Amino acid sequence: xxxxxxxxxxxxxxxxxxxxxxxxxxxxxxNELVRRYKDPLMNFIFKFVGSKDLAEDxxxxxxxxxxxxxxxxxxxxxxxTWIYTIAANLAKTELRRRNRRAxxxxxxxxxxxxxxxxxxxxxxxxxYRPDIQTDSNIxxxxxxxxxxxxxxxxxxxxxxxxxxxxxxxxxxxxxxxKIGTVKSRINRGRARLQELLKDIYYE
Amino acid sequence: MGTKDIEKxxxxxxxxxxQNAPExxxxxxxxxINLYESQKSSGEMSFRRIFVxxxxxxxxxxxxxxxxxxxxxxxxxRNQFKINSIETPIEKAIPVVQDEQSVAKNEPQKxxxxxxxxxxxxxDRLKLNLGPGVNLDERMNYEDIESTTPSLVSxxxxxxxxxxxxxxxxxxxxxxxxxxxxxxxxxxxxxxxxSRRR
Numbered sequence: 005x006x007x008x009x010x011x012x013x014x015x016x017x018x019x020x021x022x023x024x025x026x027x028x029x030x031x032x033x034x035n036e037l038v039r040r041y042k043d044p045l046m047n048f049i050f051k052f053v054g055s056k057d058l059a060e061d062x063x064x065x066x067x068x069x070x071x072x073x074x075x076x077x078x079x080x081x082x083x084x085t086w087i088y089t090i091a092a093n094l095a096k097t098e099l100r101r102r103n104r105r106a107x108x109x110x111x112x113x114x115x116x117x118x119x120x121x122x123x124x125x126x127x128x129x130x131x132y133r134p135d136i137q138t139d140s141n142i143x144x145x146x147x148x149x150x151x152x153x154x155x156x157x158x159x160x161x162x163x164x165x166x167x168x169x170x171x172x173x174x175x176x177x178x179x180x181x182k183i184g185t186v187k188s189r190i191n192r193g194r195a196r197l198q199e200l201l202k203d204i205y206y207e
Numbered sequence: 208m209g210t211k212d213i214e215k216x217x218x219x220x221x222x223x224x225x226q227n228a229p230e231x232x233x234x235x236x237x238x239x240i241n242l243y244e245s246q247k248s249s250g251e252m253s254f255r256r257i258f259v260x261x262x263x264x265x266x267x268x269x270x271x272x273x274x275x276x277x278x279x280x281x282x283x284x285r286n287q288f289k290i291n292s293i294e295t296p297i298e299k300a301i302p303v304v305q306d307e308q309s310v311a312k313n314e315p316q317k318x319x320x321x322x323x324x325x326x327x328x329x330x331d332r333l334k335l336n337l338g339p340g341v342n343l344d345e346r347m348n349y350e351d352i353e354s355t356t357p358s359l360v361s362x363x364x365x366x367x368x369x370x371x372x373x374x375x376x377x378x379x380x381x382x383x384x385x386x387x388x389x390x391x392x393x394x395x396x397x398x399x400x401x402s403r404r405r
């Protein structure tokens with residue numbers, strides 16, 4: 005195969021690249037796909053799981069699966085939705101595993117709302133006190149922590165829509181939900197987030 | 208909380224600091240892929256590779272036929288071995304059985320009577336009024352081969368009660384049948400004699 009230079013690769017669409025990668029198994033093409041998606045996916049996974057190390061592991065696993073299962077991709081779906089689906093499924097699986105461990109560790113007897121996130125972030129947090137003046141960094145940190153308290157089914161959609169800025173159609177494709185369901189869940193998730201952040205946005 | 212708050216929230220969400228992948232992420236990923244490829248090419252995947260290289264759909268029916276043939280041969284051989292292994296004791300046992308059968312065929316008049324059917328009848332000889340010296344052959348052509356009891360083989364000529372063995376009904380019936388046959392054989396000659404006498 006003729007070696008493609010970076011400029012040529014950059015001009016190609018994701019779908020063209022993945023199809024080319026399926027045919028040639030070229031590591032350059034694979035690297036181009038990694039380069040395009042590593043940061044958005046890292047951001048999405050980190051916002052979803054709340055841990056940098058864990059997000060990095062999941063990201064690596066996502067791209068490794070892309071390499072190993074490249075032949076499973078079909079042109080029916082957009083490449084971006086396909087790779088987001090892989091990442092989201094891995095992240096959800098990992099969260100479930102961690103929550104199971106957490107149930108048997110420090111949160112054994114706590115009762116909580118069904119599906120509510122169970123993690124060390126549930127421990128009392130002074131930053132929610134209204135008297136604390138927040139600057140931009142602290143505010144971002146608080147939003148991130150509040151986001152982690154939202155149920156994963158809502159959190160995933162909020163991240164994809166409001167942080168990653170994907171369309172409803174793309175989100176529906178990634179999650180396998182109907183567009184109506186996506187919209188209603190996003191609204192519910194936002195409402196829950198507002199409730200958690202009412203001290204910050206209190207006028 | 209109003210619409211303004213929601214807009215603020217959405218803006219803040221959008222402006223949250225982006226978390227990028229670490230600098231050495233691609234290096235780590237490529238190392239993992241290389242490791243996977245090396246494992247794939249050697250060791251773990253070698254069996255699969257051999258199978259993929261040498262496997263062809265053409266061989267499937269041939270392999271199936273060979274496999275079935277081998278199974279059949281194996282099953283038959285196994286059964287043969289089983290027969291051979293049992294054959295020796297059977298062969299040893301057969302001559303004995305055959306001898307017994309041949310003896311029974313060659314000497315049909317000698318009927319063995321099981322001991323359970325031995326009926327002992329005590330008879331008072333004086334009541335017969337036959338007198339001394341008369342040979343009471345009450346065995347009526349019946350001889351017990353198995354019986355070796357002296358008292359059954361020859362009657363004692365004493366005043367003591369005589370022990371008589373009564374043959375079983377089938378033997379009696381057989382003897383009667385023979386006697387009747389013998390009578391039929393000589394019936395013509397008897398008639399001839401009678402006619403001459405007349």
